[in-house]
Amino acid sequence: MFSSFMLNSWIVATIVAATAGLVGFFVVIRGASFAAHALPLSAFPGAAAAALLGVNEIAGLVGFAALGVLGINGFSRRGRPEVATALTLVLLLGVGTLLLSQSRDDAQLVYGLLFGQVLGVSRAEIVPIAALSAAASLATLMLLRPLLLSAVSPELAQARGVAPGRIDIAFLVIMALAETIALPVVGALLVFSLMVGPASAARNLTDRPWLGLALSVGLSVVTAWLAIALAYQTNWPIGFFVGGLGALAYAVGRAVRGAKS
Amino acid sequence: MDGNATLPALAVERLSVALSGRTILDHVGFSLAPGSFCGLIGANGSGKTTLLRSILGLVTPSGGTIRCAGGKPGQAIGYVPQKIQFDPFMPLRARDVVGLGLDGHRFGIPLPNAARRARVAAMLAAVDAERFADQRVGDLSGGQQQRVMIAHALIRAPKLLLLDEPLANLDLRSIAEVVGLLHRLTEKQGITVLLSAHDMNPLLPVMDQIVYLAHGRAVSGTVADVVRGGVLSQLYGYHIDVIRVHGRVLVVAAGGVEAQDGSLLCDPVHVAPIP
Amino acid sequence: MVLSDFLSVLAGFWQNGPVQVALAVGGGAALVSAVVGVFTVLRGQAFAGHALADVSSAGGSASLLLGLRPLVGFFAMAALAAGGMEALGARAVRERDLVTGIVLGAGLGLTALFLYFDMTSTATTGAAVSVMFGSMFALAPGTVTLALGVAALALAASAALYRPLLLIALDPDLATIRGVRVRAVGFAHVVVLAMAVSLSAMTIGAILSTALLIGPAACGLRLARRTGTAIAIAAGLGLLATWGGIFLAYDSFYWTPGHGWPVSFFVVAIIVGAYALTGLRGRAG
Known part of the structure; x- marks a missing residue:
C-alpha cells in the first residue's frame, strides 16, 4: 500500500483532499451543492475530448470545466440558477456521450473517470495538479472574508463594496479548479461528496468559522486517506468509500449538533 | 363592547x-x-x-x-x-390565483365549470382587478398583487x-x-x-x-x-409622547433614547405627506 | 433524390423493432418527465430531481447483477433515496440542498460498487455506459407494457396533486390553513418524481435524464402564462426531442459508418437549443 508506486497517489490524494476541504467549506455555507456536483460532471467529457484530440487529459478537463462555468453563469442571467446548472450539466454530458461514442470504446476508462481510481498517477502529473491546487487554495484564501460575508448576506456584502455577482463567478471558477484536479482520483460523480461531506460535519462540530475551515480540511484529508486504504485493501472502487464516508461524516456532525441542543 | x-x-x-x-x-x-x-x-x-x-x-x-x-x-x-x-x-394568471383560493386544496385538475368561472370573475370585479386578470401575477405591481x-x-x-x-x-x-x-x-x-x-x-x-x-x-x-401618551407609556414601560399633527398621529419616545433591548425608541414614527 | 433517400430511411425506421420499442418507452418517459418537471422546477427541486436520477443508477446497476427488470431497479433505488431525503428533511433551501447532496453521494457510491461487481462478475463491460448514459435501442420489448403502465400511473398522480401543489407553491401557510397536508403532498410529489426519473434514466441514462425533466419544463414556464399551457408546451417539446433524437440517432448510422451517434446527445441538444431559443422570445398564451 505504501510502495513507491503508490506514493504518488498518496501525495496527489492529500493535495486534492486538502483543497476540496478548503473549498468545500464554502460550498456548504454558500449552499452551492448543485453547482459543486455539476461542475466536475461537466468537466468529465473533457477527458474524452482530450483523448480524441490527443492532448493532455488535465488540459481537456480544465477546458470543459471552463465551459461549465461559462454555461452556468450565462444561463443564470436569464432564468433560475438551478435550471441553468442542470441544463449546462446535461449539455456538456450530452457532448460527452457523443465524444465517447466516436472514440475507441473504453468502458474501463469511462468507469474510472466517473467513479475514480487510485492507481496510475505519474510523477509528471503531480506538478500540474499541485499548481492548480495551489491556485484554487490561494484564491480561496484571498477571498476568504468576501466569500463568508456574501454567504451570510449578499446585501451586506454589497454594502461593503463586494459585488455578489462577481463573487459568485469567482467561486464557480475556484470550485471548477478544485474539482477538476480531484476528478481523476475520486471520479467525476463523487468529487463533490469529498467536498460537502467533511465540510458539513465541520460546520456542525464548531460555531467558529475559521476553526470549522481547518476541521473541514483535516476531515477531508482523513476521508481521502481512509478511502484509498480501503479501496486498496478491498479492491472496490474508491468512489464507494468516498460517498459512504462523506455521508457518515454528515451523520456524525448532525448527531453531535443534535446532542448539543 | x-x-x-x-x-x-x-x-x-x-x-x-x-x-x-x-x-x-x-x-x-x-x-x-x-x-x-x-x-x-x-x-x-x-x-x-x-x-x-x-x-x-x-x-x-x-x-x-x-x-x-x-x-x-x-x-x-x-x-x-x-x-x-x-x-x-410562476405560470399563473391573476385569475388562476383567485381560483386557487376557491378550490386549491382539492385533488385533481380543475374541470371547466361555468359557475366556478363566474365566481372568480365576480371576485375579480369586486377587487377591481378585471383589467389585469389575465396577466401573470409575477408581472403585476405590488398594489395589483395585493x-x-x-x-x-x-x-x-x-x-x-x-x-x-x-x-x-x-x-x-x-x-x-x-x-x-x-x-x-x-x-x-x-x-x-x-x-x-x-x-x-x-x-x-x-x-x-x-x-x-x-x-x-x-x-x-x-x-x-x-x-394616548399615558396608555402607550405603560405598554412600552417608558415615556411615550403621542403627537397629533394635521390629522396624523406620531408616536415618539422621549428624546429618542435607546431602549434596554437596543432598539431605538422612536418607532413607529410616521412622517408622511398629508394626503 | 434527397426526398426519396429520406423516405426510404423513414420506411426502415418505422419497421425497425428496437426503434418501435424506443419510440414507445421514450415517448412515455418524455411525457411524464415534462409534466412532473413543471412542478419540480416550480418547487425549486431541480437538484433533487437530478439527484434522484443519479441515485437511481445504483438500482439500474444492481438490477443487472440480480437479473431484475431495469425499471424496477431504477425505481426502487430512486424511491429509497426519496424516502431518505424526506427522513433527513430540512426546511431551509441550503440545508435541503446539502441533504440532497449527501444522499446523492452515498447513492452514487453504491452505483460505483454495483457497477464494479457488474464488470467483474459478468462480462457486461458496457454496464457503466448503458446505465449512466442510457440504452435507448437496447430496451427489452417486454418493458413496454410496464413502462407505459408506470407512465400512466405517474400522470394520474400528477393530475391528482395538481391544485394542492400549486397552492403550496403560492404559499405553504395558505395551503396549511386550507387543510392541505403540505408535507404529505410534497412527499407524494417526490415519489412521482422518482417514477419519472427512473423511466427517463432507463432510456437516455441516469445522469442525462435531468435534460428531459428540467429542460422542457423550463421552456414551458418561460413561454406560458398559465400552468396548463406550460405543461402542454413542456410535453410537446419533450416528445419532439425524444422522438426527434431517436430518428436522428437512427439516421446517424449512415453518417459515420460503424459509429452511430447516441440518442442522448440529440435529445439533450434539441432541448438545450430550445431553451436557448425561448430565452430570446416573449411569452405566448
Missing part, C-alpha cells in the same frame, strides 16, 4: 406564545366585534405576524385561548400572508379576514386604494378585518378598533382610548 350581547367575531384571551425559548406574545387579550375593522399596530418584531399565525392555527400557543366564530381557519378565516414573493416564472391576494382570501366568503402587513412596500396611492377597497368590502359583506401594519395613519379613517402590540404585550380599544 363587553356589554354587547352579540358574540365576538374573534376573542383572544391571555394568549402566550414562545418560539425556541423566547417569549413572543405575553398574555395578549382582545376581542373583535363582527363587522369591525381593526388595525394590529406595532413595530417590526413586536409579534404581529406571530399573533396572526396563532389565530390561523399555524403556531401552537403556550397558553391562553383563541375563539373564532365559524370554526376552522380554512373555511372561516381568509388570510393574506406577509409580502408574497411572486416568482416571475388586490389579487385579497380576492384569493375572500372568494370563499370568510367571516374574518387577516392581512399581514398588506400595505408594506406599497406607494401612497396604492395604500389608499387597498385601504379603501378593504373598507368597502367589509361594509358590503359584513366581514371582520384584522390588518397588521407598522404605521397606523393610513388606517385612521376606517379603523373601528386598534390592537397595539409592543414587546409581546397588547392594549386594545378605540384609537382615541389607546393611542
Whole structure:
C-alpha cells in the first residue's frame, strides 16, 4: 500500500483532499451543492475530448470545466440558477456521450473517470495538479472574508463594496479548479461528496468559522486517506468509500449538533 | 363592547406564545366585534405576524385561548400572508390565483365549470382587478398583487379576514386604494378585518378598533382610548409622547433614547405627506 | 433524390423493432418527465430531481447483477433515496440542498460498487455506459407494457396533486390553513418524481435524464402564462426531442459508418437549443 508506486497517489490524494476541504467549506455555507456536483460532471467529457484530440487529459478537463462555468453563469442571467446548472450539466454530458461514442470504446476508462481510481498517477502529473491546487487554495484564501460575508448576506456584502455577482463567478471558477484536479482520483460523480461531506460535519462540530475551515480540511484529508486504504485493501472502487464516508461524516456532525441542543 | 350581547367575531384571551425559548406574545387579550375593522399596530418584531399565525392555527400557543366564530381557519378565516414573493416564472394568471383560493386544496385538475368561472370573475370585479386578470401575477405591481391576494382570501366568503402587513412596500396611492377597497368590502359583506401594519395613519379613517402590540404585550380599544401618551407609556414601560399633527398621529419616545433591548425608541414614527 | 433517400430511411425506421420499442418507452418517459418537471422546477427541486436520477443508477446497476427488470431497479433505488431525503428533511433551501447532496453521494457510491461487481462478475463491460448514459435501442420489448403502465400511473398522480401543489407553491401557510397536508403532498410529489426519473434514466441514462425533466419544463414556464399551457408546451417539446433524437440517432448510422451517434446527445441538444431559443422570445398564451 505504501510502495513507491503508490506514493504518488498518496501525495496527489492529500493535495486534492486538502483543497476540496478548503473549498468545500464554502460550498456548504454558500449552499452551492448543485453547482459543486455539476461542475466536475461537466468537466468529465473533457477527458474524452482530450483523448480524441490527443492532448493532455488535465488540459481537456480544465477546458470543459471552463465551459461549465461559462454555461452556468450565462444561463443564470436569464432564468433560475438551478435550471441553468442542470441544463449546462446535461449539455456538456450530452457532448460527452457523443465524444465517447466516436472514440475507441473504453468502458474501463469511462468507469474510472466517473467513479475514480487510485492507481496510475505519474510523477509528471503531480506538478500540474499541485499548481492548480495551489491556485484554487490561494484564491480561496484571498477571498476568504468576501466569500463568508456574501454567504451570510449578499446585501451586506454589497454594502461593503463586494459585488455578489462577481463573487459568485469567482467561486464557480475556484470550485471548477478544485474539482477538476480531484476528478481523476475520486471520479467525476463523487468529487463533490469529498467536498460537502467533511465540510458539513465541520460546520456542525464548531460555531467558529475559521476553526470549522481547518476541521473541514483535516476531515477531508482523513476521508481521502481512509478511502484509498480501503479501496486498496478491498479492491472496490474508491468512489464507494468516498460517498459512504462523506455521508457518515454528515451523520456524525448532525448527531453531535443534535446532542448539543 | 363587553356589554354587547352579540358574540365576538374573534376573542383572544391571555394568549402566550414562545418560539425556541423566547417569549413572543405575553398574555395578549382582545376581542373583535363582527363587522369591525381593526388595525394590529406595532413595530417590526413586536409579534404581529406571530399573533396572526396563532389565530390561523399555524403556531401552537403556550397558553391562553383563541375563539373564532365559524370554526376552522380554512373555511372561516381568509388570510393574506406577509409580502408574497411572486416568482416571475410562476405560470399563473391573476385569475388562476383567485381560483386557487376557491378550490386549491382539492385533488385533481380543475374541470371547466361555468359557475366556478363566474365566481372568480365576480371576485375579480369586486377587487377591481378585471383589467389585469389575465396577466401573470409575477408581472403585476405590488398594489395589483395585493388586490389579487385579497380576492384569493375572500372568494370563499370568510367571516374574518387577516392581512399581514398588506400595505408594506406599497406607494401612497396604492395604500389608499387597498385601504379603501378593504373598507368597502367589509361594509358590503359584513366581514371582520384584522390588518397588521407598522404605521397606523393610513388606517385612521376606517379603523373601528386598534390592537397595539409592543414587546409581546397588547392594549386594545378605540384609537382615541389607546393611542394616548399615558396608555402607550405603560405598554412600552417608558415615556411615550403621542403627537397629533394635521390629522396624523406620531408616536415618539422621549428624546429618542435607546431602549434596554437596543432598539431605538422612536418607532413607529410616521412622517408622511398629508394626503 | 434527397426526398426519396429520406423516405426510404423513414420506411426502415418505422419497421425497425428496437426503434418501435424506443419510440414507445421514450415517448412515455418524455411525457411524464415534462409534466412532473413543471412542478419540480416550480418547487425549486431541480437538484433533487437530478439527484434522484443519479441515485437511481445504483438500482439500474444492481438490477443487472440480480437479473431484475431495469425499471424496477431504477425505481426502487430512486424511491429509497426519496424516502431518505424526506427522513433527513430540512426546511431551509441550503440545508435541503446539502441533504440532497449527501444522499446523492452515498447513492452514487453504491452505483460505483454495483457497477464494479457488474464488470467483474459478468462480462457486461458496457454496464457503466448503458446505465449512466442510457440504452435507448437496447430496451427489452417486454418493458413496454410496464413502462407505459408506470407512465400512466405517474400522470394520474400528477393530475391528482395538481391544485394542492400549486397552492403550496403560492404559499405553504395558505395551503396549511386550507387543510392541505403540505408535507404529505410534497412527499407524494417526490415519489412521482422518482417514477419519472427512473423511466427517463432507463432510456437516455441516469445522469442525462435531468435534460428531459428540467429542460422542457423550463421552456414551458418561460413561454406560458398559465400552468396548463406550460405543461402542454413542456410535453410537446419533450416528445419532439425524444422522438426527434431517436430518428436522428437512427439516421446517424449512415453518417459515420460503424459509429452511430447516441440518442442522448440529440435529445439533450434539441432541448438545450430550445431553451436557448425561448430565452430570446416573449411569452405566448
